[in-house]
Structures are given as C-alpha cells and as structure tokens.
Amino acid sequence: ADLPNVTILATGGTIAGTGATSTTTVGYTAAKIGVEKLIEAVPELKTIANVKGEQVFQIASENMTNDYWLTLAKRVNTLLRQSDVDGIVITHGTDTIEETAYFLNLVVKSDKPVVIVGAMRPATAISADGPINLFNAVGVAGSKDAKGRGVLVALNDEIQGAREVTKTSTMLANTFRAPELGNLGYVVRGQPMFYRASTRKHTTATEFDISRLDKLPEVDIVYGYANAKRLPVDAFVAAGDAGLVHAGTGNGSLANPVKEALKEARAKGVVIVRSSRTGSGITARNGEANDDELDFVAADNLNPQKARILLMLALTRTHDTGEIQRMFQTY
Numbered sequence: 001a002d003l004p005n006v007t008i009l010a011t012g013g014t015i016a017g018t019g020a021t022s023t024t025t026v027g028y029t030a031a032k033i034g035v036e037k038l039i040e041a042v043p044e045l046k047t048i049a050n051v052k053g054e055q056v057f058q059i060a061s062e063n064m065t066n067d068y069w070l071t072l073a074k075r076v077n078t079l080l081r082q083s084d085v086d087g088i089v090i091t092h093g094t095d096t097i098e099e100t101a102y103f104l105n106l107v108v109k110s111d112k113p114v115v116i117v118g119a120m121r122p123a124t125a126i127s128a129d130g131p132i133n134l135f136n137a138v139g140v141a142g143s144k145d146a147k148g149r150g151v152l153v154a155l156n157d158e159i160q161g162a163r164e165v166t167k168t169s170t171m172l173a174n175t176f177r178a179p180e181l182g183n184l185g186y187v188v189r190g191q192p193m194f195y196r197a198s199t200r201k202h203t204t205a206t207e208f209d210i211s212r213l214d215k216l217p218e219v220d221i222v223y224g225y226a227n228a229k230r231l232p233v234d235a236f237v238a239a240g241d242a243g244l245v246h247a248g249t250g251n252g253s254l255a256n257p258v259k260e261a262l263k264e265a266r267a268k269g270v271v272i273v274r275s276s277r278t279g280s281g282i283t284a285r286n287g288e289a290n291d292d293e294l295d296f297v298a299a300d301n302l303n304p305q306k307a308r309i310l311l312m313l314a315l316t317r318t319h320d321t322g323e324i325q326r327m328f329q330t331y
C-alpha cells in the first residue's frame, strides 16, 4: 500500500518484440507483445510499485510521427494530473527513443518522473534486456529522487537525460550515451542514484503547450555530405515546410549549392536551423556560416533530430528568428 503508483504506457519496440528463435537478436519483429504480458513477465515489479498498464499504440519506433507524440504527451499530462499516479514509464522502440524523450521533456507539465525504457534484444531472446530494464525504469519512475529532473531514459543500468541522450550503436546493449557529457546516474536494484542534472529548462519551466494542438508545424532535416545538391531543400520548400534543419558537416558547414537553396528558402519565410552531423559539440552561431547575415539559427549542441523537435515547438509560438535562437540557448 505504501508503494508508489506507476503507470506503464506501452508503445511497442523491441522490448515488445518476438523472434523466431532464442538467438534471434536481429531480424525479429518489434511491437508484438501487449502491455499486460510485459508486466506479467516481471512479477518482481509488484515489490517496488503498484503498476498499471495501458497500450497507447503498438509500433516499431521508426514509424513514430508527430501525431503519435501529441497523443502520447496528452495522455502523459492527463495521467500526471491525477493524484493516484506518482510516475510514468513509457516502453518504446530504441530507434527514436531520444526524440520522444526530448519532445516530452519540452511539453510535459509536471515534476513527476517520466521514464522511457526500451530494449536491444527482443523478449524471446536469451539474456533479453527488456525485463531488467523495465524493472529498473519502474523503480526510477516511482522514486522521489527522480522528480523534477526532466524526462529520463533508463536502460542498461544507466539513467540518461532526454536532451543529451542518443543512440550510438546499431546493436550493443549499451547503445545509449550522452556523447562527451555523460549519464545522469545509475540504477541499482531498482533504486536511482543521481550524480548530475541537466542544466537546461524542461517540463514545467518551458513555454510550450500542446494541450490544444492537433498538429505540429512541418519541419524536415537535410543532410550534409560531399557533393551535396540543393534538390532536397527545394523539394521540402515546395512541399510547404515551415522550417528546415541542416545536419551540417563539421561545425555545421554548408556546401555552396545548399547554402544558396537555404538562403532562398529563408527569403520565402522558412526558418533554417544549422546543426551538425558529427554527433557531439556545439554548432556555433556565426561560425561556419554568418547566421546574422543569413538570418539562420544555430542549433547549439542539439543533434539534428532534436533540433527538428525544438524548431517545431518554437514555430508553434513564433516565427521570429531572434526568439527562436533564444529558445535554442534555453532548452
């Protein structure tokens, strides 16, 4: 009775995946097992929390969309307003866990813990990581220590912050890292141990409100590489995008034809954010491009897929590039 009340929102992924044999760890099918079965597989959960499950949707997370995010975020906010919910665990495919985590980090309006968890091996595999990951995630979500830290990602005995965490390996169980900046802590026997906190504003301290939104602005990502052409930029602009994120080479550098296309896009009102494909470090304002002159925004150290999320949310508030740059320095 004294245990915390934790709701598990299931969305699919490998943690709910099944393979043909116990050694199938590649080539299995994600998003097969329902939330009740996930909970039944870990009877130990009863010792650390009163757990309830809800299947919000059932997808492989490469099929995540803005619409699914709005559905999920609204459900999280509704549940966290209830006095009988102390924390939430979201089971999720690992491919886009970092994006969902950062989106929720910006739009959840509560201090209560929200912990996202997944697995790298399907439920049918020997040494499946899903059950222990779920146990630890429920422990974190039920802990008072985890309150007010923003959305957390807990896998492989580690706790990562939503803003910095990224998937770094296609296959390893310790795929989740915050390059150069490190994890926030560990989970030991279902107990979180924190050593660091994110310094950027999140959850209750953001200016974003999705409660009355049923659509997000269209923002896409254009990748930088040798021999890059302007074609993708032109195609996204023709499709009516409100914003574009450039995943630049190095410190967000722009190939000449792409720079021309982005300049023209900006002249048509499209907001341009320069980020980097390198995986770590800051894309500095007025560094590899003159953002003041071009009227572009620099992504700080957000990776392109996270810069896309912040730009979408920023565009729900303003089209002023000065204001949007401020948001990239704030969140």
Ligand SMILES: NC(=O)CC[C@H](N)C(=O)O
Residues within 6 Å of the ligand: 012, 013, 014, 015, 030, 059, 060, 061, 062, 092, 093, 094, 095, 096, 118, 119, 120, 121
């Ligand atoms: N390990 C995983 O969860 C990856 C499976 C699948 N591609 C997904 O993201 O849902």
